[in-house]
Amino acid sequence: MTTESPRWFTSSYSNNGGQCVEVATNLVASRGVVPIRDSKLSDSPEIGFTAAAFAAFVDGVKAV
Numbered sequence: 001m002t003t004e005s006p007r008w009f010t011s012s013y014s015n016n017g018g019q020c021v022e023v024a025t026n027l028v029a030s031r032g033v034v035p036i037r038d039s040k041l042s043d044s045p046e047i048g049f050t051a052a053a054f055a056a057f058v059d060g061v062k063a064v
Helices: 025-031 051-063
Strands: 021-023 033-038 047-050
Touching: 025 033, 033 051, 047 051
Parallel strands: none
Antiparallel strands: 021 033, 033 047
């Protein structure tokens, strides 16, 4: 089991309007997930997505 902590970041495209999420892509190799949380609440629950699901989400957002 790994004890690696998530390194949270918000997209550089965020305009700091308060409607953002943070992701921690550093856990893909060790845990196989990309955790996401509310950027306004650092202690908010995390939702974990597989790397493939997160990549599909990013591709979908880029297509809009």
